[in-house]
Amino acid sequence: xxxxxxxxxxxxxxxxxxxxxxxxxxxxxxxxxxxxxxxxxxxxxxxxxxxxxxxxxxxxxxxxxxxxxxxxxxxxxxxxxxxxxxxxxxxxxxxxxxxxxxxxxxxxxxxxxxxxxxxxxxxxxxxxxxxxxxxxxxxxxxxxxxxxxxxxxxxxx
Numbered sequence: 490x491x492x493x494x495x496x497x498x499x500x501x502x503x504x505x506x507x508x509x510x511x512x513x514x515x516x517x518x519x520x521x522x523x524x525x526x527x528x529x530x531x532x533x534x535x536x537x538x539x540x541x542x543x544x545x546x547x548x549x550x551x552x553x554x555x556x557x558x559x560x561x562x563x564x565x566x567x568x569x570x571x572x573x574x575x576x577x578x579x580x581x582x583x584x585x586x587x588x589x590x591x592x593x594x595x596x597x598x599x600x601x602x603x604x605x606x607x608x609x610x611x612x613x614x615x616x617x618x619x620x621x622x623x624x625x626x627x628x629x630x631x632x633x634x635x636x637x638x639x640x641x642x643x644x645x646x
Contacts (some may be wrong), residue, residue: 494541494560496523496637504566513646514572519565520640522581540584543633544594544626552629553593560622563606564639567615571605571645578622582636585628594628618643 502521509516525540545554578601585594600623605616620639626632 544628581638599623
């Protein structure tokens, strides 16, 4: 299994605040996309290339071998606490560039957990949510994931 993968970029999030009857508590709904490729690089068809989340590359580009990844994404607005949390996580874009020679392909999200991480000096009383996703895929080096989407509902202060 590879080390922890983080996105190249996060697209601007859609955030909706819902007031909660408890004083000082806020419910936030957040949706966004995480990109795992450099937007400046495309193949001759215009598809993005360069994602670190790819099928088996070593030693022999085995299409049937499942490769596992851990993906961490720090998302959502700054907050003081997060009391309850619900999340959905999806694969938003994958590319299969050599399907003529592939025997197998597939993608599976194994788990999506979360915790909070503190911010830099000067904002030490605030935190953000870190999604910790485990996934696996097969399909060889021509099969890779370029974009993941997330949707979360968090209640906190």
